Amino acid sequence: QIEKPVVKNFHLGMFEIGRPLGKGKFGRVYLARERTSGFICALKVLYKSELQQGSGVEKQVRREIEIQSNLRHPNILKLYGHFHDSKRIFLILEYAGKGELYKHLRREGRFPEWKAAQYIAQMASALKYLHRKHVIHRDIKPENILVGIHGEIKISDFGWSVHAPNNRRKTLCGTLDYLPPEMIRSGSKENWYNEKVDLWSLGVLTYEFLVGEAPFEDTPIMTQRRIAKADMTIPQWVSKEAQDLIKRLLVLDPEKRLSLDEVQNHPWIIKHCVKGERAANREKPLK
Numbered sequence: 001q002i003e004k005p006v007v008k009n010f011h012l013g014m015f016e017i018g019r020p021l022g023k024g025k026f027g028r029v030y031l032a033r034e035r036t037s038g039f040i041c042a043l044k045v046l047y048k049s050e051l052q053q054g055s056g057v058e059k060q061v062r063r064e065i066e067i068q069s070n071l072r073h074p075n076i077l078k079l080y081g082h083f084h085d086s087k088r089i090f091l092i093l094e095y096a097g098k099g100e101l102y103k104h105l106r107r108e109g110r111f112p113e114w115k116a117a118q119y120i121a122q123m124a125s126a127l128k129y130l131h132r133k134h135v136i137h138r139d140i141k142p143e144n145i146l147v148g149i150h151g152e153i154k155i156s157d158f159g160w161s162v163h164a165p166n167n168r169r170k171t172l173c174g175t176l177d178y179l180p181p182e183m184i185r186s187g188s189k190e191n192w193y194n195e196k197v198d199l200w201s202l203g204v205l206t207y208e209f210l211v212g213e214a215p216f217e218d219t220p221i222m223t224q225r226r227i228a229k230a231d232m233t234i235p236q237w238v239s240k241e242a243q244d245l246i247k248r249l250l251v252l253d254p255e256k257r258l259s260l261d262e263v264q265n266h267p268w269i270i271k272h273c274v275k276g277e278r279a280a281n282r283e284k285p286l287k
């Protein structure tokens with residue numbers, strides 16, 4: 001348990017630090033309360049010493065701040081502000097009342113189709129908002145999604161997002177499972193890709209929500225080979241509508257992948273997410 005230091009920052013108020021909420025590769029997150037207003041938030045603390053190891057993380061943090069500060073969408077975690085002292089950088093983030101989505105997924109194994117469809121509809125809405133601002137997230141996966149107090153999801157990590165179009169080579173770290181073929185293809189000098197990379201990842205996410213593991217999960221070499229051929233099998237117990245959506249997103253040619261509008265109007269999404277008289281015979285009453 002950490003002592004209860006008060007982090008002082010004049011124009012951003014005084015923050016009382018609460019329990020640790022989690023930690024990532026480059027930082028820890030604490031529950032925090034702004035003293036004057038009582039406003040609850042999540043304070044992400046990054047140590048400058050760790051960032052200055054020249055692994056380009058400093059640039060990632062700068063990009064995360066620059067991009068996330070200007071976004072306002074119910075399914076995107078808000079970055080209210082940031083400040084720093086001699087040793088640390090502090091990001092004042094929206095507090096997501098139900099924590100990290102991947103922990104829910106691991107605990108439940110996999111999500112029922114109605115829940116997966118509602119999450120994918122929310123992801124499509126958030127991605128539409130991002131793409132309208134020419135922001136490509138590039139790192140859509142359960143580990144980068146949080147759950148709000150009302151069960152809504154919030155994309156939470158913009159360390160890898162960029163402004164489209166982008167041909168910057170992405171030094172990979174973490175799982176390869178979600179990378180689209182055009183980002184894996186090492187042969188071509190120029191890694192030209194666009195927003196359609198997020199549609200591929202949305203397909204991988206849909207699969208993982210429903211099956212409980214990623215479609216190309218294998219050894220790193222095999223994962224890359226299977227992604228490059230879109231070599232995956234969908235278990236037969238996944239509904240035909242859900243199989244159809246996954247197959248129309250995990251398409252090698254980026255231009256042939258469904259658009260976000262087509263995702264939002266897909267029969268599987270409509271069936272589980274559109275309120276209305278057809279809801280009567282639904283297995284789970286919509287709130």
Ligand SMILES: Cc1nn(C)cc1-c1nc2c(-c3cnn(Cc4cccc(C(=O)N5CCN(C)CC5)c4)c3)c(Cl)cnc2[nH]1
Nearest residue numbers: 021022023024025026027029042095096097098099143157
């Ligand atoms: C836990 C919890 N339980 N309950 C009931 C609520 C929470 C909760 N947590 C948060 C968190 C939170 C905490 N840890 N994390 C994980 C974390 C922490 C610090 C850094 C990272 C990180 O480096 N990431 C980059 C890599 N990608 C894969 C990943 C990101 C990643 C996020 C945030 Cl930011 C906002 N609201 C929250 N609410």
